[in-house]
Amino acid sequence: MSEIVDTRAGATKVLVVEDEFFIADELRRKLTAAGLRVLGPVSSNEHALDLLEQERPDVAVLDVHLGGARATPVAAKLRQLNIPFVLATASPAHELASDPVLADAVILEKPTDFGLLIETVRRVVK
Template identity: 55%
Template sequence: MSTPADGGTERRIVLVVEDEYILAVELERALIDVGFEVLGPASSVDHALDLLSEQRPDAAVLDVTLGRETVTPVALLLKSLEVPFVLATALDASELARHAVFADVPNLGKPTDMTQLVNVVQGL
């Protein structure tokens, strides 16, 4: 966690992995507006893994499909680091069930309700 320069309370860091630029910016803004520090947004698996090699977040918001790749390697690393995460993806439950790493992970869907997303991330 980081501590603001003004000596206030620690800000929680949230990794955002989303390849749709406008949605990534919306996610980032919604999280910053309620006091989170955002790591990213990352638009690819490699970018997300690079960010995770530099800093450990407190939570993450992941889109499952990033172009032609899936976010599975990022999710596996987050699980190994015991970092909780939520999904913001258009994939349905049957598609997500094919990936064990996404079992029991909340999916907020797309389009993503930013108020719901903030509430869920605050609860992680």
């Protein structure tokens, strides 16, 4: 998936980490239409960590499962940088509770309600 960076000055920057192409594209389109600046989307921990080295988002939306890996390294880096994040995942909350990096994260279940996602992103960034 190629990286698309919206250059709207002053807009809240949202890092999108999602490995399913159609979901990632829909997230990008919905967030952009809501006036948010999307960084990515990226589909792996490596690409997300690389992007975090280049630009600092205000908030992130993470899928927990990225292919065969979990997004835990990205979540840990976001916590280190004090950047809030929202998990958009099909994983149940009790499954995530055992992971200290993900345990107290804001979780939105898939399929994603985009209106609720946008509202949640705006709420956690403030």
